[in-house]
Amino acid sequence: MTEHAPERAQERTQDRYNAREAEPKWQKTWAERGIFRTRNDDPRPKFFVMEMFPYPSGRIHIGHGRNYVMGDVLARYKRMQGFNVLHPMGWDAFGLPAENAAIERGIHPKSWTYENIASMREQLQLLGLSLDWNREIATCDPSYYVEQQRIFLDFLDNGLAYRKESEVNWDPVDNTVLANEQVIDGRGWRSGAIVERRKLSQWFLRITQFAQELLDAIDTLDRWPDKVRLMQRNWIGRSEGLEVLFEFAKGSLAAGKLPADTKAVKVYTTRPDTLFGASFLALSPDHPLAKHLAGTDGQLSAFIAECKRGGTSAEEIETQEKKGYATGLSVVHPLDATRTVPVYVANFVLMDYGTGAIFGCPAHDQRDFDFATKYGLAITPVVLPEGADPATFSVAEGPYDGDGTLFNSAFLDGMSVPEAKEAVARQLERFRVAGEPQGTRRVNFRLRDWGISRQRYWGCPIPVIHCDDCGPVGVPRDQLPVELPDDVTFDRPGNPLDRAKAWRDVPCPKCGKPARRETDTMDTFVDSSWYFLRYASDNVEKPLDKAAVSHWLPVDQYIGGIEHAILHLLYSRFFTRALKHCGRVDLEEPFAGLFTQGMIVHETYKDTEGKWLFPEEVKLLGNGKAVRISDGTPVTVSPPEKMSKSKRNVVAPEVVADTYGVDCARWFMLSDTPPERDSEWTQGGIEGAWRFVQRVWRLVNEAVELGAKPGAPRPATFGEQALGLRRAAHGLVATVAEDIERLRFNVAVAHVHEFANAFGSAIAAARSAPEVPEDLAFALREAAEMLTGVVAPMTPHLAEECWGVLGHGSLVAEASWPATEADLLRRDTVTLPIQINGKKRDDIVVPREATPAEVEAAVLALESVQRALDGRAPKRIIVVPQRIVNVVA
């Protein structure tokens, strides 16, 4: 250190970066100049980045900010790279909480929602996000949902929307339909009444029509996380199998219990190869035949009722014992007319998958095994694992569901499982039962059609009028939107729309007779299934603009939580295809790139009475101990959890902005933890970010002070010191660009830190020189410019302030990403680690382009290598150019 350095350093420390002043100033400037407003006619290449829009629940905490900040970094970076960036924001504004607020606090859902939007918008703006607020949308706004109603009518016209009976959770005390999450332990969350299953006629969207397409196209989504793709594949759940008709045995037909036209029952199986192992047939309790039989069989009727009572929760289903009821009927084995198989009604057979009936092969299926064991049915193995002895092979311990060779199976004996499947299919396709092929190949999907009816007020009205004569009639398009009536009450349970007579009772659009509006509203997942298409249009008159959609879509980078991996993303994919089917867009996949970010978690604190405490009420003492600030009583510290209001482990963005500045919060959220993982918010972390923000400010100021003036000529040659700094700076620009492109923000941050260390040393060296040489002066200014440019997407306010210090009159938000020189990114020499028998023993510096032979010669000359070889010739030398050398002694 030099003598004059300290005073200068001190002088500098007086000059702190003042985020509190700078941040509002730049936010105002950006807004005034409208620099984030996106135009559709901009000729530059487009880039569409968006984060999943929030539900306007009230206030946000800092944990909500992470994905917006990540998207913002990408948006700002891409702008600097010369793209016309679309980065919009909106509100997923319909939904149950607004109605609950109305019930609990008497606030109208509309005012509750719009007030929340206003305060959350303010909070988001505080984060300095580069959003085009001109394209802001709220799904509860008629200007938004009018188009959704048009889409619904298009779906109706194209057979993609239809009505069918479907079960809902019915609260018999509140007389209302409950969402699944409102059913707790089989009881209504508010009334505590035991929930019933009740059938209602509801609207469905035919997503299953696209099941195969949606499955196939997953392969093309190469910028989606594998995990999400896998979850979607499993959800769609394709299986290939065979539908098989089992004819009733003569005695069963004669018994008079069956309907007159019923000669056979159809089952679905993916294991036709195991047909010879069949020992029973089971019908779902909801199967029409089971219901028919129950008409004359009181015990069966009681059994079916018992099955219905069972809960629907995962645990209940898992622990539920397999139960069946023997109907006394039997069917003939399709491949062996001499055998018959008893028919049961069984609680584990689902009506809405396959045909609602199965054949049971206990030796090769766990469920069938459990069932057969309980009812003493035969368990005949028909697939022999490789290497097993047919004489001794036993499934007494449990079923075998692996590959093998068929045995005990007549003409299938000796075949492999796939061969046997094929042979059975071919055989049964030839056989006829009542004029039909006995076997039909069939692909099944687990995916079900999407029920969108919700018996709720605060949702998009379904634009349909029910007429006694004409049935459901779509509201004519020129009468859209069907707006929600404001004049409703929430003092009674049930859907207020049912009671809004003035709104509800309208003439039929077809025949003019008195009719009534559909009072169900749409699932809020519908709202979010096309909002990304709405953003493309900057025109309110054309909310879904085919040309604009073709221009902007697909979304280049979509960022959101993993909790939407299946439903929201699958529904959006379906919507896009369905809209294409209706001729509304030319697009199949809406999201080219998907990123699922982790949550922000925080420790939780409890006082001595077990009450949750806010972080600001707690003083941490280190060593895991803490006390309450107000009275010094001990506080229990528990491991980090997702930030939530109820546990009070939240940090308000305003407080962070006020104490440290928003850029610190942004920097911290990007640091250390990989973005897809959960990240812990800590005091130490935010303070570290604060120190670094100050450090960047100091480095830039010092470099400006010591460096060349703006526009100074580029020296013809650079000395070692200047060259070293230039290499570091140019390298930084290149590596951070790559890090941001790959959304590896934590690595980008590390690289900036690394550069700051090198930059600091260069500045110290310049300071200690009697006079700063011209080449170093140039390099210092260049490095300061580059550092400012590189941090601009991450800490945009700080960067604007630095940009000013550097003497620019423009905005860094509108500047270009710093240009690098290829020469500086390439090294002329490389340092190769030298291994002897795989252990690193030495280093060697060689020209970058050195041939393996040259490297080998140089390595053999090394003293360390000579010593290790001890006069012997090496067995082998592996030279990996520009990487490593391994000498095998």
Added chain:
RNA sequence: GCGGGCGUGGCGGAACUGGUAGACGCAGCGGACUCAAAAUCCGCCGUCCUCACGGAUAUGUCGGUUCGAGUCCGACCGCCCGCACCA
């Protein structure tokens, strides 16, 4: 039960496609500056042996492939996520 993922210092984590394990940060320790503190700057920081030079060992455990394994393969242990009787 089925499917998938992950185990690296006190902590968060880095390590491109099999090529120097522990970048960078946090915490900690030591030092400089200061009357003092804060801020800042410098140094140390996996474990063991050694005054040191240096060496041994080390990415959950065990084994394998390879000149070379955190990375690939197999088995096991632990944790996390998704699905829920889908025939």
